[in-house]
Amino acid sequence: MAGGDVIIGLEVHVQLNRLRSKLFCGCSTDYHASDPNTHTCPVCLGLPGTLPVMNRRAVEYAIRVALALNCEIQGETLFYRKNYYYPDLPKAFQITQYDFPLGMGGSILIKGEDGEEKKIRITRVHMEEDPGRLVHAGTIDRAKYSMVDYNRCGMALLEVVTEPDLRSPKEARSFLDKLRNILEYLDVFDGGLEGAMRIDSNISLVGGERAEVKNISSHKGVEKALAYEITRQRSARRRGVAQVQETRHYDELRAITVSIRTKEEAHDYRYFPEPDLVPMRIADWVPEVEAELPELPDAKRERFVAEYGIADDHARSLTSEIRVANFYEVVAKRAPSRLAAAWIADVLKGELNYRDITIDKFSPDHMVEILSMLEGGKITEKGAVEVIRTILDHSGDLSEVTPTRVVEAKGLARAGNDAVKAAVRAAVEESAQAVADYRAGNEKAINFIVGVVMKKTRGRADPGEANRLVKETLDEI
Numbered sequence: 001m002a003g004g005d006v007i008i009g010l011e012v013h014v015q016l017n018r019l020r021s022k023l024f025c026g027c028s029t030d031y032h033a034s035d036p037n038t039h040t041c042p043v044c045l046g047l048p049g050t051l052p053v054m055n056r057r058a059v060e061y062a063i064r065v066a067l068a069l070n071c072e073i074q075g076e077t078l079f080y081r082k083n084y085y086y087p088d089l090p091k092a093f094q095i096t097q098y099d100f101p102l103g104m105g106g107s108i109l110i111k112g113e114d115g116e117e118k119k120i121r122i123t124r125v126h127m128e129e130d131p132g133r134l135v136h137a138g139t140i141d142r143a144k145y146s147m148v149d150y151n152r153c154g155m156a157l158l159e160v161v162t163e164p165d166l167r168s169p170k171e172a173r174s175f176l177d178k179l180r181n182i183l184e185y186l187d188v189f190d191g192g193l194e195g196a197m198r199i200d201s202n203i204s205l206v207g208g209e210r211a212e213v214k215n216i217s218s219h220k221g222v223e224k225a226l227a228y229e230i231t232r233q234r235s236a237r238r239r240g241v242a243q244v245q246e247t248r249h250y251d252e253l254r255a256i257t258v259s260i261r262t263k264e265e266a267h268d269y270r271y272f273p274e275p276d277l278v279p280m281r282i283a284d285w286v287p288e289v290e291a292e293l294p295e296l297p298d299a300k301r302e303r304f305v306a307e308y309g310i311a312d313d314h315a316r317s318l319t320s321e322i323r324v325a326n327f328y329e330v331v332a333k334r335a336p337s338r339l340a341a342a343w344i345a346d347v348l349k350g351e352l353n354y355r356d357i358t359i360d361k362f363s364p365d366h367m368v369e370i371l372s373m374l375e376g377g378k379i380t381e382k383g384a385v386e387v388i389r390t391i392l393d394h395s396g397d398l399s400e401v402t403p404t405r406v407v408e409a410k411g412l413a414r415a416g417n418d419a420v421k422a423a424v425r426a427a428v429e430e431s432a433q434a435v436a437d438y439r440a441g442n443e444k445a446i447n448f449i450v451g452v453v454m455k456k457t458r459g460r461a462d463p464g465e466a467n468r469l470v471k472e473t474l475d476e477i
């Protein structure tokens with residue numbers, strides 16, 4: 001899907017949902033499990049005579065993000081009214097930023113299509129208020145009616161705009177994964193909440209008109225919507241259909257994009273300075289926020305390689321989620337660090353993804369115990385995987401399923417030497433054909449006999465060890 005002729009830029013709306021209150025009023029941000037229209041007040045409903053009051057912590061969070069994205073922080077920043085009517089925007093304007101955004105000229109590193117590190121430039125980061133939410137009865141182009149929920153109205157949003165540096169849907173997804181990762185490290189954002197990140201993307205083929213695809217709500221959705229758009233634009237070009245610059249909506253259910261309007265221009269919005277908010281001088285504020293920035297993913301990855309002696313791929317995988325990185329550090333202090341990296345990055349993460357659950361469902365103590373049993377030869381690798389799966393699939397109290405108990409209950413203890421030797425003797429006796437094949441020079445026949453040994457020991461023998469013993473026995477006879 002790359003092809004070199006694809007140009008993609010993203011505008012990502014990030015909700016600063018770790019704040020306690022909205023951007024300009026005291027309404028709680030904790031509305032996700034509440035009934036519609038229960039987290040509102042005269043300010044966020046835009047009633048006449050009300051005035052916005054800036055949430056100081058929101059500005060601090062915004063500076064934190066802009067710094068982490070390597071932006072130049074503007075000394076003075078200004079708010080504007082962006083005028084348009086929409087049912088989920090009761091004031092008929094949105095307070096946002098325009099020509100003096102908070103941060104400009106940043107960048108982040110992603111893993112590009114070719115596997116190399118690639119820098120994606122960030123044009124700007126600005127603050128704005130979130131509109132409410134429309135709930136359509138059916139799909140957007142066919143709904144008989146729509147309902148509006150103002151709980152989201154006035155939530156603090158950041159808009160992160162990239163330069164058109166992305167060349168494929170896959171790169172767009174890597175960018176979003178990395179951005180989410182950084183935001184979670186900064187503790188300003190919980191990506192698990194509904195509507196936490198919404199993405200608009202500009203996409204065009206070289207020399208073609210640009211389409212803007214609006215309001216995609218998941219990383220997987222972005223990849224699909226962009227792939228759909230590339231196919232649609234290529235096919236239109238082949239058929240000689242003239243393209244117009246337009247805005248399209250991504251329909252997640254049908255996995256297609258539909259045209260909603262031709263593109264509006266900035267002057268259509270009649271931006272003018274918000275008279276109810278003073279310009280903010282933030283220059284003096286920056287050093288303080290900068291001093292408190294946590295270690296970010298790229299730096300943590302480098303430290304993991306240097307401090308724990310692990311492979312760069314493992315370090316990248318472990319640091320791609322703050323919770324996994326923290327989990328790893330707890331385990332690595334009490335177990336061999338490379339073994340821990342391999343088991344957490346290659347096995348545990350895979351099992352978590354498969355079940356679509358987070359690492360909070362697993363305890364570092366249990367990981368340390370499993371690694372110690374592996375190292376001491378008490379269980380095989382296969383047995384260790386079985387222990388991890390059993391614990392993850394257990395729905396009750398985690399203390400009931402300690403690794404030691406699971407090993408006992410499921411009989412996963414590695415078979416003793418005598419037991420393995422007995423199984424090898426029996427397997428060789430039973431497998432006359434395979435023995436004959438081996439003697440005739442077919443080395444692979446040995447795998448069949450090892451398979452019989454594994455079956456007899458119910459997987460509790462180490463396959464390498466079984467292989468060695470079978471060979472030894474065959475060569476003796």
Ligand SMILES: [Zn+2]
Nearest residue numbers: 025027041044
């Ligand atoms: Zn409010």
